[in-house]
């Protein structure tokens with residue numbers, strides 16, 4: 001059953017809240033497109049924090065050993081995730097200056113009365129996953145296997161035909 005954890009983000013920071021736990025990967029459905037296996041669990045921790053001017057922030061820690069698919073050999077590979085992020089809560093009305101938008105040291109998150117923590121953790125993981133994960137060294141699936149593959153000689157013949 002999907003877990004649901006909801007916090008009022010600004011109250012959470014005001015009360016110096018702290019949340020931690022484990023979520024089964026099988027329950028994080030939005031991650032499944034990126035994964036080759038959905039066993040295991042994600043450990044997370046969310047802590048209230050304050051910026052230099054007292055800005056409300058959430059400090060996010062996510063640790064997991066995920067299974068992603070190598071984009072070269074298409075086999076499964078382990079991807080250890082050690083994510084640390086600081087999200088600054090901003091009210092929706094605030095007009096963000098370009099400078100703030102371009103500041104990479106922190107991410108901005110609209111303050112919400114009902115912040116879905118599980119969805120936030122899913123978002124953070126999706127942003128952190130590599131687009132094209134690859135083993136350090138591996139070989140692509142062998143050519144010439146499978147009914148639809150074209151023989152390299154046929155491809156060569158076709159090339160020769162074109163140049164003459």
Ligand SMILES: [Zn+2]
Pocket residue numbers: 070071072073074075134135137138139
């Ligand atoms: Zn590989």
